[in-house]
Amino acid sequence: MTTIFPKDFLWGGATAASQVEGGWNEGGKGLDTQDVKPQFSYLTREQKNDWKYKQMTVEKFENGKKSNDVSLYPFRFGSDQYHRYEEDIKLFAELGLKIYRLSISWARIFPNGDDEQPNQEGIEYYKNVFKLCKENNIKVFVTILHYAIPVHLVDEYGGWKNRKLVDFYVKYAKVLFENFKDDVDYWLPFNEINATRFNPYNGGGLIKEREEHYDQAVYQCLHHQFLANSQTIKLAKEMGVKAPIGCMIARFCHYPGTPNPADNLVQLHDEQYTNWFYTDVMARGFYPEYMNRYFEENNIKIEMKESDLELLNEYTVDFISFSYYFTQVSTADKEWEKTDGNLVIANKNPYLESSEWGWQKDPTGLRITLNQMYDRYRKPLFIAENGLGAEDILEEDNSIHDNYRIDYLKSHFEAMGESIKDGVNLIGYTMWGIIDLVSCGSIEMSKRYGVIYVDADDEGNGTFDRYKKDSFYWYKDVIETNGAKL
Ligand code: BG6
Numbered sequence: 001m002t003t004i005f006p007k008d009f010l011w012g013g014a015t016a017a018s019q020v021e022g023g024w025n026e027g028g029k030g031l032d033t034q035d036v037k038p039q040f041s042y043l044t045r046e047q048k049n050d051w052k053y054k055q056m057t058v059e060k061f062e063n064g065k066k067s068n069d070v071s072l073y074p075f076r077f078g079s080d081q082y083h084r085y086e087e088d089i090k091l092f093a094e095l096g097l098k099i100y101r102l103s104i105s106w107a108r109i110f111p112n113g114d115d116e117q118p119n120q121e122g123i124e125y126y127k128n129v130f131k132l133c134k135e136n137n138i139k140v141f142v143t144i145l146h147y148a149i150p151v152h153l154v155d156e157y158g159g160w161k162n163r164k165l166v167d168f169y170v171k172y173a174k175v176l177f178e179n180f181k182d183d184v185d186y187w188l189p190f191n192e193i194n195a196t197r198f199n200p201y202n203g204g205g206l207i208k209e210r211e212e213h214y215d216q217a218v219y220q221c222l223h224h225q226f227l228a229n230s231q232t233i234k235l236a237k238e239m240g241v242k243a244p245i246g247c248m249i250a251r252f253c254h255y256p257g258t259p260n261p262a263d264n265l266v267q268l269h270d271e272q273y274t275n276w277f278y279t280d281v282m283a284r285g286f287y288p289e290y291m292n293r294y295f296e297e298n299n300i301k302i303e304m305k306e307s308d309l310e311l312l313n314e315y316t317v318d319f320i321s322f323s324y325y326f327t328q329v330s331t332a333d334k335e336w337e338k339t340d341g342n343l344v345i346a347n348k349n350p351y352l353e354s355s356e357w358g359w360q361k362d363p364t365g366l367r368i369t370l371n372q373m374y375d376r377y378r379k380p381l382f383i384a385e386n387g388l389g390a391e392d393i394l395e396e397d398n399s400i401h402d403n404y405r406i407d408y409l410k411s412h413f414e415a416m417g418e419s420i421k422d423g424v425n426l427i428g429y430t431m432w433g434i435i436d437l438v439s440c441g442s443i444e445m446s447k448r449y450g451v452i453y454v455d456a457d458d459e460g461n462g463t464f465d466r467y468k469k470d471s472f473y474w475y476k477d478v479i480e481t482n483g484a485k486l
Pocket of ligand 1: 191323342343389438440447
Protein backbone atom coordinates (compact mmCIF):
# COMPACT_ATOMS: atom_id res chain seq x y z
CA MET A 1 0.00 0.00 0.00
CA THR A 2 1.34 3.40 -0.86
CA THR A 3 1.12 6.37 1.42
CA ILE A 4 1.82 10.05 1.07
CA PHE A 5 2.81 10.39 4.70
CA PRO A 6 6.57 10.66 5.33
CA LYS A 7 8.31 7.51 6.59
CA ASP A 8 8.81 8.75 10.14
CA PHE A 9 5.51 10.54 10.47
CA LEU A 10 4.67 10.86 14.17
CA TRP A 11 1.15 9.52 14.69
CA GLY A 12 0.26 10.21 18.28
CA GLY A 13 -2.12 11.21 20.99
CA ALA A 14 -2.28 14.16 23.38
CA THR A 15 -3.48 14.90 26.90
CA ALA A 16 -2.92 17.54 29.58
CA ALA A 17 -2.05 16.88 33.22
CA SER A 18 -4.96 18.80 34.75
CA GLN A 19 -7.53 17.03 32.58
CA VAL A 20 -6.23 13.46 32.70
CA GLU A 21 -4.14 12.88 35.81
CA GLY A 22 -6.37 13.39 38.82
CA GLY A 23 -4.43 12.85 42.06
CA TRP A 24 -4.80 16.60 42.60
CA ASN A 25 -3.50 16.52 46.17
CA GLU A 26 -1.26 13.45 46.06
CA GLY A 27 2.47 12.99 45.76
CA GLY A 28 3.20 16.43 47.19
CA LYS A 29 1.31 18.29 44.42
CA GLY A 30 0.20 21.84 45.15
CA LEU A 31 -3.11 23.38 44.14
CA ASP A 32 -3.25 24.83 40.63
CA THR A 33 -5.60 27.13 38.75
CA GLN A 34 -7.39 24.24 37.05
CA ASP A 35 -8.06 22.49 40.37
CA VAL A 36 -10.06 25.50 41.49
CA LYS A 37 -11.98 26.14 38.30
CA PRO A 38 -15.72 25.96 38.96
CA GLN A 39 -17.74 23.29 37.22
CA PHE A 40 -20.87 25.33 36.41
CA SER A 41 -22.84 22.29 37.47
CA TYR A 42 -25.91 24.49 37.84
CA LEU A 43 -26.16 24.78 34.05
CA THR A 44 -28.05 22.34 31.86
CA ARG A 45 -26.41 20.82 28.78
CA GLU A 46 -28.42 23.16 26.54
CA GLN A 47 -27.23 26.13 28.54
CA LYS A 48 -23.63 24.96 28.48
CA ASN A 49 -23.81 24.71 24.71
CA ASP A 50 -25.41 28.08 24.30
CA TRP A 51 -22.77 30.68 23.58
CA LYS A 52 -24.55 33.32 25.67
CA TYR A 53 -24.32 31.16 28.74
CA LYS A 54 -20.75 30.27 27.91
CA GLN A 55 -19.89 33.93 27.93
CA MET A 56 -21.59 34.27 31.27
CA THR A 57 -19.68 31.37 32.78
CA VAL A 58 -16.38 32.65 31.42
CA GLU A 59 -17.05 35.94 33.17
CA LYS A 60 -17.89 34.03 36.30
CA PHE A 61 -14.63 32.26 36.62
CA GLU A 62 -12.68 35.28 35.59
CA ASN A 63 -14.30 36.89 38.59
CA GLY A 64 -12.45 34.37 40.67
CA LYS A 65 -15.43 32.70 42.32
CA LYS A 66 -14.30 29.45 43.80
CA SER A 67 -15.82 26.87 46.07
CA ASN A 68 -14.11 24.35 48.29
CA ASP A 69 -16.50 21.54 47.57
CA VAL A 70 -14.22 18.83 46.20
CA SER A 71 -17.12 16.90 44.68
CA LEU A 72 -17.71 19.78 42.28
CA TYR A 73 -14.44 19.34 40.49
CA PRO A 74 -14.02 16.60 37.90
CA PHE A 75 -10.64 18.20 37.15
CA ARG A 76 -9.40 16.99 40.48
CA PHE A 77 -10.05 13.39 39.47
CA GLY A 78 -9.32 13.67 35.75
CA SER A 79 -9.23 10.21 34.18
CA ASP A 80 -7.15 8.95 37.09
CA GLN A 81 -4.06 8.56 34.92
CA TYR A 82 -1.92 9.37 37.94
CA HIS A 83 -2.81 5.92 39.27
CA ARG A 84 -3.31 4.15 35.95
CA TYR A 85 -0.52 5.36 33.69
CA GLU A 86 0.85 1.83 33.31
CA GLU A 87 -2.45 0.59 31.94
CA ASP A 88 -2.76 3.65 29.68
CA ILE A 89 0.70 3.35 28.21
CA LYS A 90 0.08 -0.34 27.55
CA LEU A 91 -3.03 0.65 25.59
CA PHE A 92 -1.07 3.32 23.71
CA ALA A 93 1.49 0.67 22.79
CA GLU A 94 -1.24 -1.66 21.55
CA LEU A 95 -2.59 1.22 19.48
CA GLY A 96 0.86 1.64 17.99
CA LEU A 97 1.31 5.28 19.03
CA LYS A 98 4.60 6.70 17.85
CA ILE A 99 4.43 9.64 20.20
CA TYR A 100 2.55 10.68 23.34
CA ARG A 101 2.05 14.37 24.06
CA LEU A 102 1.44 15.07 27.74
CA SER A 103 1.97 18.02 30.01
CA ILE A 104 3.89 18.19 33.23
CA SER A 105 1.99 19.68 36.12
CA TRP A 106 4.01 22.66 37.39
CA ALA A 107 2.46 22.25 40.85
CA ARG A 108 3.64 18.63 41.00
CA ILE A 109 7.24 19.82 40.58
CA PHE A 110 7.00 23.13 42.45
CA PRO A 111 3.83 22.96 44.60
CA ASN A 112 3.73 26.71 45.13
CA GLY A 113 5.67 27.76 42.06
CA ASP A 114 8.22 29.74 44.06
CA ASP A 115 9.57 26.94 46.29
CA GLU A 116 13.31 26.66 46.85
CA GLN A 117 13.52 22.95 46.06
CA PRO A 118 11.53 20.82 43.63
CA ASN A 119 9.26 18.03 44.84
CA GLN A 120 11.14 14.76 44.25
CA GLU A 121 7.98 12.68 44.25
CA GLY A 122 6.68 14.67 41.29
CA ILE A 123 9.93 14.18 39.39
CA GLU A 124 9.81 10.44 40.11
CA TYR A 125 6.26 10.20 38.79
CA TYR A 126 7.17 11.61 35.38
CA LYS A 127 10.43 9.61 35.29
CA ASN A 128 8.35 6.45 35.55
CA VAL A 129 5.92 7.60 32.87
CA PHE A 130 8.72 8.44 30.42
CA LYS A 131 10.58 5.21 31.14
CA LEU A 132 7.51 3.20 30.31
CA CYS A 133 6.95 5.16 27.10
CA LYS A 134 10.52 4.45 26.03
CA GLU A 135 10.19 0.76 26.84
CA ASN A 136 7.20 0.72 24.50
CA ASN A 137 8.93 2.68 21.73
CA ILE A 138 6.70 5.69 22.23
CA LYS A 139 8.38 9.04 21.83
CA VAL A 140 7.63 11.73 24.40
CA PHE A 141 6.36 15.22 23.58
CA VAL A 142 6.19 17.38 26.71
CA THR A 143 4.18 20.55 27.21
CA ILE A 144 5.86 22.40 30.05
CA LEU A 145 2.83 24.54 30.83
CA HIS A 146 -0.68 23.56 29.80
CA TYR A 147 -2.81 26.14 31.65
CA ALA A 148 -2.41 24.79 35.20
CA ILE A 149 -0.53 27.47 37.14
CA PRO A 150 0.24 27.00 40.86
CA VAL A 151 -2.49 28.98 42.65
CA HIS A 152 0.07 30.61 44.92
CA LEU A 153 1.62 32.37 41.90
CA VAL A 154 -1.76 33.93 41.16
CA ASP A 155 -2.60 34.88 44.73
CA GLU A 156 0.82 36.16 45.69
CA TYR A 157 2.15 37.61 42.43
CA GLY A 158 -0.94 38.26 40.28
CA GLY A 159 -0.13 35.61 37.67
CA TRP A 160 1.89 36.11 34.49
CA LYS A 161 1.58 39.90 34.44
CA ASN A 162 4.30 39.85 37.10
CA ARG A 163 7.78 39.56 35.54
CA LYS A 164 8.88 37.36 38.44
CA LEU A 165 6.88 34.54 36.85
CA VAL A 166 9.50 34.38 34.10
CA ASP A 167 12.16 33.46 36.64
CA PHE A 168 9.98 30.93 38.43
CA TYR A 169 9.08 29.34 35.12
CA VAL A 170 12.67 29.18 33.88
CA LYS A 171 13.75 27.62 37.16
CA TYR A 172 11.01 25.02 36.66
CA ALA A 173 12.14 24.40 33.06
CA LYS A 174 15.73 23.98 34.30
CA VAL A 175 14.65 21.24 36.70
CA LEU A 176 12.83 19.51 33.84
CA PHE A 177 15.88 19.67 31.57
CA GLU A 178 18.16 18.42 34.35
CA ASN A 179 15.96 15.44 35.03
CA PHE A 180 14.38 14.60 31.68
CA LYS A 181 16.86 15.83 29.09
CA ASP A 182 17.37 12.30 27.77
CA ASP A 183 13.75 11.21 28.08
CA VAL A 184 11.93 13.86 26.09
CA ASP A 185 11.92 13.97 22.28
CA TYR A 186 10.03 17.24 21.69
CA TRP A 187 9.52 20.17 24.06
CA LEU A 188 6.73 22.70 24.05
CA PRO A 189 7.11 25.55 26.55
CA PHE A 190 3.47 26.73 26.33
CA ASN A 191 0.21 25.18 25.27
CA GLU A 192 -1.81 27.54 23.03
CA ILE A 193 -0.01 30.70 24.09
CA ASN A 194 -2.76 32.81 22.47
CA ALA A 195 -5.21 31.42 25.04
CA THR A 196 -3.77 34.07 27.34
CA ARG A 197 -5.70 36.53 25.15
CA PHE A 198 -8.88 34.48 24.83
CA ASN A 199 -9.04 32.95 28.26
CA PRO A 200 -6.72 35.02 30.46
CA TYR A 201 -7.54 32.95 33.55
CA ASN A 202 -6.41 29.71 31.91
CA GLY A 203 -3.50 31.18 30.03
CA GLY A 204 -2.20 33.93 32.25
CA GLY A 205 -3.65 33.31 35.70
CA LEU A 206 -5.42 36.67 35.48
CA ILE A 207 -8.54 37.37 37.49
CA LYS A 208 -10.56 40.03 35.73
CA GLU A 209 -12.01 41.79 38.74
CA ARG A 210 -8.53 42.33 40.14
CA GLU A 211 -7.31 44.17 37.02
CA GLU A 212 -7.69 47.88 36.43
CA HIS A 213 -6.60 47.75 32.82
CA TYR A 214 -7.45 44.21 31.80
CA ASP A 215 -6.25 44.34 28.17
CA GLN A 216 -2.97 45.87 29.20
CA ALA A 217 -2.50 43.08 31.77
CA VAL A 218 -3.26 40.44 29.14
CA TYR A 219 -0.53 41.67 26.79
CA GLN A 220 1.88 42.13 29.67
CA CYS A 221 1.32 38.46 30.57
CA LEU A 222 1.96 37.52 26.97
CA HIS A 223 5.17 39.51 26.81
CA HIS A 224 6.42 37.64 29.86
CA GLN A 225 5.44 34.33 28.32
CA PHE A 226 7.29 35.18 25.10
CA LEU A 227 10.34 35.99 27.23
CA ALA A 228 9.98 32.74 29.16
CA ASN A 229 9.74 30.90 25.85
CA SER A 230 12.97 32.44 24.52
CA GLN A 231 14.79 32.03 27.82
CA THR A 232 13.82 28.37 27.87
CA ILE A 233 15.27 27.91 24.39
CA LYS A 234 18.43 29.71 25.49
CA LEU A 235 18.69 27.56 28.60
CA ALA A 236 18.17 24.37 26.59
CA LYS A 237 21.05 25.36 24.30
CA GLU A 238 23.29 26.08 27.29
CA MET A 239 22.41 22.77 28.89
CA GLY A 240 22.96 20.73 25.74
CA VAL A 241 19.32 19.72 25.30
CA LYS A 242 19.12 18.08 21.88
CA ALA A 243 15.36 17.71 21.47
CA PRO A 244 13.65 20.35 19.30
CA ILE A 245 11.64 23.08 21.04
CA GLY A 246 8.46 24.37 19.48
CA CYS A 247 5.68 26.86 20.00
CA MET A 248 1.94 26.31 19.87
CA ILE A 249 -1.16 28.36 19.24
CA ALA A 250 -4.85 27.58 19.08
CA ARG A 251 -5.17 28.10 15.31
CA PHE A 252 -8.22 30.03 14.25
CA CYS A 253 -9.06 29.86 10.56
CA HIS A 254 -11.32 32.65 9.25
CA TYR A 255 -13.28 33.03 6.01
CA PRO A 256 -14.68 36.41 4.99
CA GLY A 257 -18.48 36.42 5.34
CA THR A 258 -18.94 38.07 1.92
CA PRO A 259 -16.70 39.49 -0.85
CA ASN A 260 -17.26 42.92 0.67
CA PRO A 261 -13.81 44.49 1.22
CA ALA A 262 -14.95 45.44 4.73
CA ASP A 263 -15.33 41.74 5.60
CA ASN A 264 -11.96 40.97 4.05
CA LEU A 265 -10.33 43.63 6.16
CA VAL A 266 -11.91 42.15 9.27
CA GLN A 267 -10.57 38.78 8.18
CA LEU A 268 -7.05 40.19 7.80
CA HIS A 269 -7.21 41.65 11.29
CA ASP A 270 -8.68 38.49 12.75
CA GLU A 271 -5.80 36.49 11.29
CA GLN A 272 -3.22 38.99 12.53
CA TYR A 273 -4.60 39.49 16.04
CA THR A 274 -5.55 35.90 16.80
CA ASN A 275 -2.88 33.89 14.96
CA TRP A 276 0.05 35.60 13.25
CA PHE A 277 1.05 37.85 16.12
CA TYR A 278 1.96 34.90 18.32
CA THR A 279 3.81 32.78 15.79
CA ASP A 280 5.49 35.88 14.32
CA VAL A 281 7.06 36.65 17.70
CA MET A 282 8.12 33.09 18.48
CA ALA A 283 9.12 31.89 15.01
CA ARG A 284 10.30 35.11 13.35
CA GLY A 285 11.58 36.73 16.50
CA PHE A 286 10.01 40.18 16.55
CA TYR A 287 6.85 42.09 17.45
CA PRO A 288 5.11 42.65 14.10
CA GLU A 289 4.39 46.25 13.08
CA TYR A 290 0.62 45.67 12.82
CA MET A 291 0.60 44.80 16.54
CA ASN A 292 2.55 47.90 17.47
CA ARG A 293 -0.15 49.93 15.75
CA TYR A 294 -2.85 47.91 17.55
CA PHE A 295 -1.21 48.59 20.92
CA GLU A 296 -0.95 52.31 20.22
CA GLU A 297 -4.56 52.61 19.12
CA ASN A 298 -5.79 50.64 22.10
CA ASN A 299 -3.70 52.46 24.64
CA ILE A 300 -1.71 49.38 25.58
CA LYS A 301 1.80 50.00 26.80
CA ILE A 302 3.82 46.89 27.40
CA GLU A 303 6.61 47.30 29.90
CA MET A 304 9.77 45.82 28.49
CA LYS A 305 13.52 46.14 28.63
CA GLU A 306 15.48 46.79 25.47
CA SER A 307 17.33 43.52 25.89
CA ASP A 308 13.97 41.70 25.76
CA LEU A 309 13.65 42.30 22.04
CA GLU A 310 17.17 41.00 21.44
CA LEU A 311 16.36 37.86 23.37
CA LEU A 312 13.17 37.28 21.38
CA ASN A 313 15.09 37.81 18.19
CA GLU A 314 17.93 35.48 19.03
CA TYR A 315 15.97 32.54 20.43
CA THR A 316 13.22 31.39 18.14
CA VAL A 317 11.55 27.98 17.92
CA ASP A 318 12.58 24.90 15.91
CA PHE A 319 9.06 23.89 14.92
CA ILE A 320 5.54 25.29 15.04
CA SER A 321 2.59 23.40 16.42
CA PHE A 322 -1.05 24.23 16.77
CA SER A 323 -4.45 22.93 17.76
CA TYR A 324 -7.10 22.84 15.08
CA TYR A 325 -10.76 22.12 15.77
CA PHE A 326 -13.03 24.39 13.74
CA THR A 327 -13.25 27.40 11.44
CA GLN A 328 -15.28 30.58 11.62
CA VAL A 329 -16.47 33.59 9.64
CA SER A 330 -15.01 37.11 9.74
CA THR A 331 -17.56 39.81 9.20
CA ALA A 332 -18.22 43.47 9.80
CA ASP A 333 -21.82 42.55 10.57
CA LYS A 334 -22.24 42.50 14.35
CA GLU A 335 -25.59 40.72 14.08
CA TRP A 336 -24.15 37.66 12.30
CA GLU A 337 -25.45 34.38 13.74
CA LYS A 338 -23.19 32.90 16.41
CA THR A 339 -22.08 29.46 17.45
CA ASP A 340 -19.58 28.01 19.90
CA GLY A 341 -15.92 27.35 19.18
CA ASN A 342 -12.69 26.53 20.96
CA LEU A 343 -11.94 29.47 23.31
CA VAL A 344 -14.18 31.84 21.34
CA ILE A 345 -17.75 32.53 20.33
CA ALA A 346 -17.63 32.08 16.56
CA ASN A 347 -19.60 33.47 13.63
CA LYS A 348 -21.58 30.71 11.99
CA ASN A 349 -20.76 29.40 8.52
CA PRO A 350 -23.88 28.14 6.69
CA TYR A 351 -21.75 25.71 4.65
CA LEU A 352 -20.45 23.75 7.62
CA GLU A 353 -21.87 21.22 10.02
CA SER A 354 -21.17 21.55 13.71
CA SER A 355 -20.30 19.12 16.49
CA GLU A 356 -22.80 18.58 19.32
CA TRP A 357 -20.97 21.42 21.06
CA GLY A 358 -21.40 23.81 18.14
CA TRP A 359 -17.81 23.65 16.85
CA GLN A 360 -17.87 23.88 13.04
CA LYS A 361 -16.19 20.88 11.45
CA ASP A 362 -13.96 21.79 8.52
CA PRO A 363 -11.19 19.55 7.16
CA THR A 364 -10.58 21.90 4.22
CA GLY A 365 -9.72 24.62 6.70
CA LEU A 366 -6.95 22.40 8.01
CA ARG A 367 -5.39 22.17 4.55
CA ILE A 368 -5.65 25.94 4.16
CA THR A 369 -4.13 26.48 7.60
CA LEU A 370 -1.20 24.14 6.97
CA ASN A 371 -0.43 25.80 3.65
CA GLN A 372 -0.63 29.31 5.06
CA MET A 373 1.57 28.52 8.03
CA TYR A 374 4.21 26.68 6.06
CA ASP A 375 4.36 29.41 3.40
CA ARG A 376 4.96 32.03 6.04
CA TYR A 377 7.52 30.32 8.25
CA ARG A 378 9.10 27.42 6.34
CA LYS A 379 9.55 25.56 9.64
CA PRO A 380 8.36 22.02 10.37
CA LEU A 381 4.72 21.91 11.44
CA PHE A 382 3.14 19.68 14.06
CA ILE A 383 -0.61 19.31 14.68
CA ALA A 384 -0.50 19.13 18.47
CA GLU A 385 -4.28 18.84 18.90
CA ASN A 386 -7.25 17.91 16.77
CA GLY A 387 -10.24 15.70 17.41
CA LEU A 388 -13.97 15.50 17.93
CA GLY A 389 -15.69 16.06 21.27
CA ALA A 390 -18.83 13.92 21.24
CA GLU A 391 -21.18 12.08 23.53
CA ASP A 392 -20.38 8.34 23.32
CA ILE A 393 -22.56 5.43 24.33
CA LEU A 394 -21.07 2.53 26.24
CA GLU A 395 -23.01 -0.56 25.09
CA GLU A 396 -23.87 -3.52 27.31
CA ASP A 397 -20.91 -5.47 25.93
CA ASN A 398 -18.59 -2.52 26.62
CA SER A 399 -18.21 -1.62 22.95
CA ILE A 400 -18.49 1.98 21.74
CA HIS A 401 -19.56 2.61 18.15
CA ASP A 402 -18.13 6.03 17.32
CA ASN A 403 -18.34 6.18 13.54
CA TYR A 404 -18.82 9.95 13.73
CA ARG A 405 -15.32 10.24 15.24
CA ILE A 406 -13.82 8.00 12.56
CA ASP A 407 -15.47 10.18 9.87
CA TYR A 408 -14.10 13.32 11.47
CA LEU A 409 -10.56 11.98 11.78
CA LYS A 410 -10.56 10.44 8.30
CA SER A 411 -11.55 13.70 6.63
CA HIS A 412 -8.87 15.59 8.55
CA PHE A 413 -6.20 12.99 7.74
CA GLU A 414 -7.13 13.30 4.06
CA ALA A 415 -6.69 17.06 4.31
CA MET A 416 -3.27 16.52 5.93
CA GLY A 417 -2.34 14.25 3.04
CA GLU A 418 -3.36 16.93 0.53
CA SER A 419 -1.19 19.48 2.34
CA ILE A 420 1.76 17.12 2.28
CA LYS A 421 1.21 16.84 -1.48
CA ASP A 422 1.14 20.65 -1.57
CA GLY A 423 4.67 20.52 -0.15
CA VAL A 424 3.98 21.26 3.52
CA ASN A 425 6.55 19.81 5.92
CA LEU A 426 4.16 18.24 8.42
CA ILE A 427 6.02 16.03 10.89
CA GLY A 428 3.39 14.80 13.33
CA TYR A 429 -0.14 14.67 14.61
CA THR A 430 -1.18 14.12 18.21
CA MET A 431 -4.91 13.50 18.40
CA TRP A 432 -6.52 15.41 21.21
CA GLY A 433 -7.77 13.46 24.12
CA ILE A 434 -6.46 10.14 22.87
CA ILE A 435 -8.04 8.82 26.04
CA ASP A 436 -11.25 10.43 27.37
CA LEU A 437 -10.52 13.26 29.77
CA VAL A 438 -12.27 16.19 31.40
CA SER A 439 -13.17 18.87 28.89
CA CYS A 440 -11.28 22.06 29.49
CA GLY A 441 -13.92 24.47 28.23
CA SER A 442 -17.18 22.94 29.44
CA ILE A 443 -15.62 21.04 32.35
CA GLU A 444 -17.42 17.79 31.92
CA MET A 445 -16.53 14.20 31.19
CA SER A 446 -19.36 13.63 28.76
CA LYS A 447 -17.64 15.65 26.03
CA ARG A 448 -15.38 12.79 24.99
CA TYR A 449 -12.52 12.88 22.50
CA GLY A 450 -10.74 9.58 23.06
CA VAL A 451 -10.33 6.41 21.10
CA ILE A 452 -10.17 4.94 24.60
CA TYR A 453 -13.30 5.28 26.72
CA VAL A 454 -13.05 6.04 30.44
CA ASP A 455 -15.97 4.94 32.58
CA ALA A 456 -16.49 8.11 34.61
CA ASP A 457 -19.26 10.70 34.65
CA ASP A 458 -19.37 14.47 35.06
CA GLU A 459 -19.19 14.27 38.83
CA GLY A 460 -16.20 11.94 38.76
CA ASN A 461 -18.27 8.84 39.63
CA GLY A 462 -17.63 5.52 37.90
CA THR A 463 -15.13 2.67 37.79
CA PHE A 464 -12.65 4.62 35.61
CA ASP A 465 -12.14 1.38 33.68
CA ARG A 466 -10.86 1.77 30.12
CA TYR A 467 -12.60 0.40 27.00
CA LYS A 468 -11.54 0.48 23.36
CA LYS A 469 -13.88 2.33 21.02
CA ASP A 470 -14.34 1.40 17.34
CA SER A 471 -12.08 4.36 16.54
CA PHE A 472 -9.30 2.65 18.50
CA TYR A 473 -9.12 -0.20 15.95
CA TRP A 474 -9.48 2.21 13.06
CA TYR A 475 -6.66 4.51 14.27
CA LYS A 476 -4.47 1.47 14.93
CA ASP A 477 -4.84 0.52 11.25
CA VAL A 478 -4.06 4.05 10.13
CA ILE A 479 -0.87 4.06 12.18
CA GLU A 480 0.15 0.57 11.09
CA THR A 481 -0.20 1.50 7.41
CA ASN A 482 1.26 4.99 7.95
CA GLY A 483 -1.91 6.57 6.64
CA ALA A 484 -2.20 4.38 3.54
CA LYS A 485 -5.45 2.90 4.88
CA LEU A 486 -7.86 5.61 5.98
C1 BG6 B 1 -7.58 23.09 23.59
C2 BG6 B 1 -6.89 22.83 24.90
O1 BG6 B 1 -7.90 24.42 23.54
O2 BG6 B 1 -8.78 22.46 23.35
C3 BG6 B 1 -7.28 21.53 25.59
O3 BG6 B 1 -5.50 22.87 24.75
C4 BG6 B 1 -8.78 21.32 25.44
O4 BG6 B 1 -6.88 21.61 26.93
C5 BG6 B 1 -9.09 21.21 23.96
O5 BG6 B 1 -9.26 20.24 26.15
C6 BG6 B 1 -10.54 20.89 23.66
O6 BG6 B 1 -11.36 21.79 24.29
P1 BG6 B 1 -12.56 21.34 25.24
O7 BG6 B 1 -13.10 22.59 25.80
O8 BG6 B 1 -13.52 20.62 24.38
O9 BG6 B 1 -11.95 20.45 26.27
